[in-house]
Amino acid sequence: MTTAIERWTSDDPHDARRALGATGLLRTFNDAGVLTAADVHVARRTADVVGEDDETVRLAVALAVRAVRQGSVCVDLGGFADGGSDGASGAAGAEAAPLPWPSADGWLDRVAASPLAERSVVRADLGLLYLDRYWREERQVRDDVVARLAAPAPPVDDALLEDSAARLFPGDAYAEQRVAALSTARRLTTVLTGGPGRGKTTTVAGLLALLAEQAEHAGGRRLRIALAAPTGKAAARMQEAVADSLGALPEAGRPEFTDDDRRRLAGLQAGTLHRLLGSRPGSSTRFRHDRSNRLPHDVVVVDETSMVSLTLMARLLEAVRPDARLVLVGDPDQLASVEAGAVLADLVAGLGERGDGVVSALVTDHRSESTAITRLAAAIQDGDPDAVLAELTAGDGAVELVHPDDAAALAALQDELTRHALDVRGLALAGDAAGALAAAERHRLLCAHREGPWGVAHWNRLVERRLGEASGVYLGAAVGTEWYAGRPVLITANDYSLGLFNGDTGVVVADGEHLRAHISGCASFAVSRLGDVETLHAMTVHKSQGSQAEEVTVLLPDETSPLLTRELFYTAVTRARRRVRVVGTPEAVRAAVLRRARRASGLAERLRGDVPVG
Ligand SMILES: Nc1ncnc2c1ncn2[C@@H]1O[C@H](COP(=O)(O)OP(=O)(O)OP(=O)(O)O)[C@@H](O)[C@H]1O
Numbered sequence: 001m002t003t004a005i006e007r008w009t010s011d012d013p014h015d016a017r018r019a020l021g022a023t024g025l026l027r028t029f030n031d032a033g034v035l036t037a038a039d040v041h042v043a044r045r046t047a048d049v050v051g052e053d054d055e056t057v058r059l060a061v062a063l064a065v066r067a068v069r070q071g072s073v074c075v076d077l078g079g080f081a082d083g084g085s086d087g088a089s090g091a092a093g094a095e096a097a098p099l100p101w102p103s104a105d106g107w108l109d110r111v112a113a114s115p116l117a118e119r120s121v122v123r124a125d126l127g128l129l130y131l132d133r134y135w136r137e138e139r140q141v142r143d144d145v146v147a148r149l150a151a152p153a154p155p156v157d158d159a160l161l162e163d164s165a166a167r168l169f170p171g172d173a174y175a176e177q178r179v180a181a182l183s184t185a186r187r188l189t190t191v192l193t194g195g196p197g198r199g200k201t202t203t204v205a206g207l208l209a210l211l212a213e214q215a216e217h218a219g220g221r222r223l224r225i226a227l228a229a230p231t232g233k234a235a236a237r238m239q240e241a242v243a244d245s246l247g248a249l250p251e252a253g254r255p256e257f258t259d260d261d262r263r264r265l266a267g268l269q270a271g272t273l274h275r276l277l278g279s280r281p282g283s284s285t286r287f288r289h290d291r292s293n294r295l296p297h298d299v300v301v302v303d304e305t306s307m308v309s310l311t312l313m314a315r316l317l318e319a320v321r322p323d324a325r326l327v328l329v330g331d332p333d334q335l336a337s338v339e340a341g342a343v344l345a346d347l348v349a350g351l352g353e354r355g356d357g358v359v360s361a362l363v364t365d366h367r368s369e370s371t372a373i374t375r376l377a378a379a380i381q382d383g384d385p386d387a388v389l390a391e392l393t394a395g396d397g398a399v400e401l402v403h404p405d406d407a408a409a410l411a412a413l414q415d416e417l418t419r420h421a422l423d424v425r426g427l428a429l430a431g432d433a434a435g436a437l438a439a440a441e442r443h444r445l446l447c448a449h450r451e452g453p454w455g456v457a458h459w460n461r462l463v464e465r466r467l468g469e470a471s472g473v474y475l476g477a478a479v480g481t482e483w484y485a486g487r488p489v490l491i492t493a494n495d496y497s498l499g500l501f502n503g504d505t506g507v508v509v510a511d512g513e514h515l516r517a518h519i520s521g522c523a524s525f526a527v528s529r530l531g532d533v534e535t536l537h538a539m540t541v542h543k544s545q546g547s548q549a550e551e552v553t554v555l556l557p558d559e560t561s562p563l564l565t566r567e568l569f570y571t572a573v574t575r576a577r578r579r580v581r582v583v584g585t586p587e588a589v590r591a592a593v594l595r596r597a598r599r600a601s602g603l604a605e606r607l608r609g610d611v612p613v614g
Helices: 024-031 037-050 055-069 077-081 107-112 132-150 158-168 172-185 200-217 232-247 259-264 273-277 310-319 343-354 371-382 385-392 407-429 433-440 456-471 566-573 586-594 603-610
Strands: 122-125 128-131 189-193 225-229 270-272 283-287 299-302 325-330 359-361 399-402 443-447 488-491 505-511 514-519 524-526 533-535 549-555 576-583
Touching: 024 037, 024 055, 037 055, 055 077, 055 107, 055 122, 055 128, 077 107, 107 122, 122 132, 128 132, 132 189, 132 310, 132 343, 132 603, 158 172, 158 200, 172 189, 172 200, 172 359, 189 200, 189 343, 200 225, 200 232, 200 259, 200 299, 200 325, 225 232, 225 273, 232 259, 232 270, 270 273, 273 310, 283 310, 325 343, 343 359, 343 603, 371 385, 371 399, 371 566, 371 576, 371 586, 385 399, 385 586, 399 407, 407 433, 407 443, 407 456, 407 505, 407 576, 433 505, 433 514, 443 456, 456 533, 488 514, 549 566, 566 576, 566 586
Parallel strands: 189 325, 189 359, 225 270, 225 299, 299 325, 399 576, 443 549, 549 576
Antiparallel strands: 122 128, 488 505, 488 533, 505 514, 514 524
16 A cells, blocks of 8 residues: 655654654554654553554554644544545655555544543544544534524614725725625624735724724624734734724725724724633633633634634634624635644635625735736646746746756845845944834745755855855854844744734844844844844745735745645745745646645534534
C-alpha cells in the first residue's frame, strides 16, 4: 500500500520526536516519521489504562492525536488505507518507504468497539475518528448554530431599514454590500465573507448604523455592540476602519453617516475574542463568559473569523446570548487557525448552499490597485495552475515569477531588499519615525518556512548582513547588535501593560543617543522594554494574515514542502496591494495551487444535514 503522508525526518537518534520504548505499529510509524513521541505517548497511555492491546486501535488513537496536532479536528482512517494523501494535510512524501497500514476494512469499527470508545476517550462518528474533546466541541458548535438558525428572526422596522440602507449603501456601487447588510440585519446569525478589499468592514460599519438606529427607533436602550477579532492587531484594524467609515466626509455616491449614526455608535471599541470572553488565568480553553454567564451584548461582530479555532468558536457560541445577533466576518480561502479546526470554511461549506442569505459573499474588489493581482488571486482560488502561471508570466509589471535558479534575478532581489532596508535605516537614523514606518511597510518578504534556505531566519540574516556591509557596521543577532536603527520588528506576544499585540509591527528609530521602537498605530517604547520581538526583514505567511503591504515578495519552498498549499499561496498573494513577486519554480507554483490545506472535520457535513431553512 502506498502512502503519501507528511513525515518528519531526522538523522539524530536523540531527536525529541523519537518515542523511546515504543513497540509494534506505533514504533514503525514513529520510526517512519509519521508519529511523534507525543502522539505515541498519548496512545500508549490511554490504551494501557483501559487494557486495549489491539495495535491497530492504538495506531488509530495516535493518528487522531497527530491529526489535531496538524490542525484537523478528526482523522479519516479510510483516507490512509486508500493510499494517496492523508486527506488532512494533503502533504507530499510519496517517495518514502511503504508503511504497513492496517486495512481500512473494519479498522474504524474495531476502534468503535474498543474500550477506548466505551470510555469516551475517542469517538467514531460520520466515518471519522475523533478525540472526545473535539467531537464534543464540533457537535456543540453544530447544535448552537442550528439552534440559532431555528430561532425567530429579530424584529426590524422594514421600511426604516430599507430607507437607511439606501443612505448607507447608496446606488449600484454599494448594491452588493446593501443586500448583504439587509440580509444580516434581518437575521440572528450570519456569515459575511470576502477577500481583502471586498468591502467587509464598510459593510459592518453601515450595518452597525442600521442596527443602532433600529434599536433607538424601537425605544429600547442603546445597542450594546461587541467588535472582536482573534488577534489584537486585527481588532485594532477593524476599530480603525469602522471609525474611518463613520467619520468620512460627505461625498456624492458614498455612504452617508449622519451625526445621529455617530452619536449612536460613539465610543465603539474592538478587542480580542479572548478579552471579550474573559480570559481566565491558567486556562486557554475556558472563559468567564459561558452558557451560565452570557455576554451582555446585543450584537457581536467577529472579524478575521478564519483564524478562529473550533475550540474558540465553541466558547464564543456558548457565551453569546441566544437572542443577540452574531455576525461572523472573514475570508474562508485564507489559511485557517493555528489551532485545530477550519470553522469559517466549514460554516460556508455547510450553510452556503442553502442560498437563504445566512452566508453573504462580497466579491467585488474595491482596493487592489492592480487587476493582475486580483486575477492571480482568483486563479489561485479556482485551483487553475495554468491560469496562475499564465498570469505570473504575462509580463504585467504588477505580478512576476522569479525562478529560484535565476542567479541574476535573485541577486537583483537581494539588492532590492538591501536598498529597501537601507532606506528604512536612513530615515530611522535621521529620527524620522513616520517616514521609517511608512518605508518599512512598503514591502514585505514572505516565507512559508521559518528555517532553511527559503525560511525567515535565513533571509533576516542575509538582509542584516548586507545592510551591515553597506552601513560599515555589524548588525544582527549577536548580543549588543540586535537593536539597531532601522531594525523592523514584529511583536510576537500580547503585552497589555504596553498596549502591544501579537502581530504589531514597527521600526527602531534613533532618538539622540538612544533607540526607540515605534510601533505602527501605537506609541513608541525604549527598546529595552520590549520582550517578545522578532526581526521583520522577512516574515512567515501565517504571521502576515490580516495585514497588507504595497509590494510583496513571496518565497515558495520546493514542491515537496508540506506547507506549500493553495491557502498559503492565496494568503501570501493577497497581502499585496500594488505588486507581487513570486520566487519559485513552476512546479512549486503548480503544487501550491493544486494542494489544499484540507483539515479533516465533520462540521460542514453536520451543518448540511438538517438545518432548517429560515
Ligand atoms: N462599494 C464600494 N465602492 C467604492 N469603494 C469601496 C466600496 N466598499 C468599500 N470601498 C473602499 O474599499 C476599501 C476596502 O474596503 P473595506 O476596508 O471595507 O474592505 P475589507 O473587505 O474589510 O478589506 P480587508 O479585509 O482587507 O480589511 C476601503 O478603502 C473602502 O472605503
